[in-house]
Amino acid sequence: MATQPQSAQGKPTASYDVVVVGAGFAGLYMLHRLRGLGLTARVYEQGGDVGGTWYWNRYPGARCDVESMQYSFSFDDELQQEWNWSERYAPQPEILRYANHVADRFDLRKDIQLDTRVESAVFDEHNNRWTVTTSGGSVSAHHVVLATGCLSNARTPEFRGLKDFEGQVYHTGHWPHEPVDFTGLRVGVIGTGSSAIQSIPVIAEQASQVFVFQRTANFSVPAHNAPLTEEERARWRANYAELRRRAREDMKNGIVQEVPDRGALDDPDEVRRRKYQARWTSGGLTFMGVYNNLALEQAANDTAANFIRDKIAEIVEDPETARLLQPNNHPVGSKRICVDTDYYATFNRPNVKLVDIRSHPIEQILPHAVRSGGKDYGVDALVLATGFDAMTGSVAKIDIRGRGGQTLNDKWAEGPRTYLGLMSAGFPNLFIITGPGSPSVLSNMIVSIEQHVDWIADCLAYMGDRGVETMEATHPAEDKWVAHVNEVAQGTLYPQANSWYMGANIPGKPQIFMPYIGGVGVYRRSATTSRRRIMRDLR
Numbered sequence: 001m002a003t004q005p006q007s008a009q010g011k012p013t014a015s016y017d018v019v020v021v022g023a024g025f026a027g028l029y030m031l032h033r034l035r036g037l038g039l040t041a042r043v044y045e046q047g048g049d050v051g052g053t054w055y056w057n058r059y060p061g062a063r064c065d066v067e068s069m070q071y072s073f074s075f076d077d078e079l080q081q082e083w084n085w086s087e088r089y090a091p092q093p094e095i096l097r098y099a100n101h102v103a104d105r106f107d108l109r110k111d112i113q114l115d116t117r118v119e120s121a122v123f124d125e126h127n128n129r130w131t132v133t134t135s136g137g138s139v140s141a142h143h144v145v146l147a148t149g150c151l152s153n154a155r156t157p158e159f160r161g162l163k164d165f166e167g168q169v170y171h172t173g174h175w176p177h178e179p180v181d182f183t184g185l186r187v188g189v190i191g192t193g194s195s196a197i198q199s200i201p202v203i204a205e206q207a208s209q210v211f212v213f214q215r216t217a218n219f220s221v222p223a224h225n226a227p228l229t230e231e232e233r234a235r236w237r238a239n240y241a242e243l244r245r246r247a248r249e250d251m252k253n254g255i256v257q258e259v260p261d262r263g264a265l266d267d268p269d270e271v272r273r274r275k276y277q278a279r280w281t282s283g284g285l286t287f288m289g290v291y292n293n294l295a296l297e298q299a300a301n302d303t304a305a306n307f308i309r310d311k312i313a314e315i316v317e318d319p320e321t322a323r324l325l326q327p328n329n330h331p332v333g334s335k336r337i338c339v340d341t342d343y344y345a346t347f348n349r350p351n352v353k354l355v356d357i358r359s360h361p362i363e364q365i366l367p368h369a370v371r372s373g374g375k376d377y378g379v380d381a382l383v384l385a386t387g388f389d390a391m392t393g394s395v396a397k398i399d400i401r402g403r404g405g406q407t408l409n410d411k412w413a414e415g416p417r418t419y420l421g422l423m424s425a426g427f428p429n430l431f432i433i434t435g436p437g438s439p440s441v442l443s444n445m446i447v448s449i450e451q452h453v454d455w456i457a458d459c460l461a462y463m464g465d466r467g468v469e470t471m472e473a474t475h476p477a478e479d480k481w482v483a484h485v486n487e488v489a490q491g492t493l494y495p496q497a498n499s500w501y502m503g504a505n506i507p508g509k510p511q512i513f514m515p516y517i518g519g520v521g522v523y524r525r526s527a528t529t530s531r532r533r534i535m536r537d538l539r
């Protein structure tokens, strides 16, 4: 039971078994599991409602790049049998409705405090409890779970003159709740990552003119989104038990797909092109799953990259625009491949112009224009699709202090250090859901979230049953895991890209490959074995 308030703000006013930070999918499911264990819990959410990423990312065209029948919870069979996804790739409003439905269906709201930022979490070694201070006061907790999300800290670069811009400025990761109407406006979109690639075709239908400011061209494959038929939904529902198992044990990203048994160079050119074409025609992220060595060997990767470059040249009518849209400085897949609807074709519209800001960086934002290469591009509104301080950004904003008063930010100054992406040595009873060092952003996030929540819940149940006070990663175990994560990454083409996986998009951020590339199935086995060993040691 939670105790009653005892004192004024500054001292803990309530006491919980667990404080959870964030009410996105991770926080919601964590709370549900904690309830099932009979533990008291409080979830703090800085947003005005549940949904996390899907609460904030409301930009035009926002939708998931994992198919809806797979980007959904598996923990409750009635939920997965009853929820009706309308499209192959669910649009953001529908995913947000789903998050709200889960909160209501499992009666989670009464333990969720909205509009509340967690500012600090300080571990007291004398009583093995955390003092968690929020924008609304302090509470005490035995355990803290960071369900803060990997892409929840939107980043606005410091463009000279931005504050003097006289039109509206929007960030895709922090989009207003009211509808935004670009009709008749000249819009500048800065960035060509996944958010830009989804939003540009939709904005271009409204705006009188769109200038797309591109620093790095990205690889994108068509989504071929469409309404889901009742037969398609029924097929998934009838086989959910088996399909979910396959996703959890998948060798790659937790998406049900054929496991390729060949490398790209094992096939002659025409066979290879036929296979790529088949994936291009069916659409989506599994394009990278045609062969088993696309992420490993440059020559193999080149065949896939060239296929997409050829497609861009076929689709985009102006040869110079096509050339600029063809990525040329990173292997395909080393940045998350984008999934689009009509992105490349949008550049054939007379009201859309690509501006190359790699050759001519943005010099300044003027009150009504963006200046690049000495030229002023007149705009009435700006859309910053400039990404996130990913994976560590939201954790870093909380002042977390573990044993000996060490801050997590100090400990992670040279890059995040975790055991399994779940815990960090010196920070007892502090858990991270889909933290750096776990497959997280390289995977179907919901598969990874469910796994981490279950792992944490199993540990807490075990500790509760045996009266174990603390659990924490050891330094040697953590060092070994960090080395393993790096070693696996170095054996692939991923580190060749200046991606947010590497922290490369944030000036001054240490460049370390953050997610675990070993695949969700391999990772799950490691995590399960470790949990058994930890439990044995905790006795």
Ligand code: NA7
Pocket (backbone or CB within 6 Å): 151, 157, 158, 172, 173, 190, 191, 192, 193, 194, 195, 196, 214, 215, 216, 336, 357, 385, 386, 387, 388, 500, 505
């Ligand atoms: P991303 O993928 O980080 O994309 C951000 C884009 O913004 C990218 O094109 C960046 O170019 C560009 N950018 C960032 N800073 C600048 C500056 N200072 N000047 C010009 N251009 C800049 O974020 P998204 O929101 O699109 O997608 C994030 C993930 O969400 C995505 O991977 C999916 O998993 C879902 P750069 O490449 O750094 O040259």
